[in-house]
Amino acid sequence: MKRLLFVLVGILVPLVVSAQENQYLIGESDLLEISVWGEDTLSRQVTVRSDGYISLPLAGDLKAADKTPSQLQSDIETAIAKYVKEPHCAVIVLEPRSKRVYVEGQVNQPGEYILDRGMVITQIISRAGGFNEWADTDDIVILRREKGEQIRIKVNYPKIVKGKHENIPIHPGDTIIVP
Structure with a gap:
C-alpha cells in the first residue's frame, strides 16, 4: 500500500x-x-x-x-x-500571496485576484466581471507602491480599448479603483 x-x-x-x-x-x-x-x-x-x-x-x-x-x-x-x-x-x-491585486468600485465582482505574469488592466477588469452600469471608465486609478511610496496612475479605459493609449501592465500589490 x-x-x-x-x-x-x-x-x-x-x-x-x-x-x-x-x-x-x-x-x-x-x-x-x-x-x-x-x-x-x-x-x-x-x-x-x-x-x-x-x-x-x-x-x-x-x-x-x-x-x-x-x-x-x-x-x-x-x-x-x-x-x-x-x-x-x-x-x-x-x-500565491505575492501575486495579488485588488479591484474595487464599480465592477461586477470587486475583490482580490491572483495576478498572472504579464497581465494588463483590460485583463484584470475582465476577471472582475467587467464594469457595472455606474462605472466611470474615464477616471480609473491604479494605486501602486514604488520605492516605498504610493503613486496614482490615471487610466482612461476607453482610449486603451480604442488603441489610443497603451494597455497598462498590472503589478503585484496594485489596487485598481473604478469610480
Whole structure:
C-alpha cells in the first residue's frame, strides 16, 4: 500500500509542479508545501520571507523568490543530498500571496485576484466581471507602491480599448479603483 502511494505521488506531483512552473514564479509571502519522500520530518509548509528565502532543516536558508517550483525543488534536493540518500521532493504553491491585486468600485465582482505574469488592466477588469452600469471608465486609478511610496496612475479605459493609449501592465500589490 505504501509503495502504491509513493507511485501515485510520484506521478501526480510532477504534473502539479509542471503546471505551476510554466506560469508562476515564487514570491515573498507565498505559502509553499515542501514534501520530501520518506522523510516526514523534513516535509512542511513554509512561507517565503520578505528577503525571498525559506528555511528548511538540513538545507538551511534557500532563495525561493523569482524561482519556479521546479527550480526550488532542484535546489532543495541538492542541499539535502549530503544527509538524505537520493532525495526526492515536491514544491507546491499552496497560496500565491505575492501575486495579488485588488479591484474595487464599480465592477461586477470587486475583490482580490491572483495576478498572472504579464497581465494588463483590460485583463484584470475582465476577471472582475467587467464594469457595472455606474462605472466611470474615464477616471480609473491604479494605486501602486514604488520605492516605498504610493503613486496614482490615471487610466482612461476607453482610449486603451480604442488603441489610443497603451494597455497598462498590472503589478503585484496594485489596487485598481473604478469610480
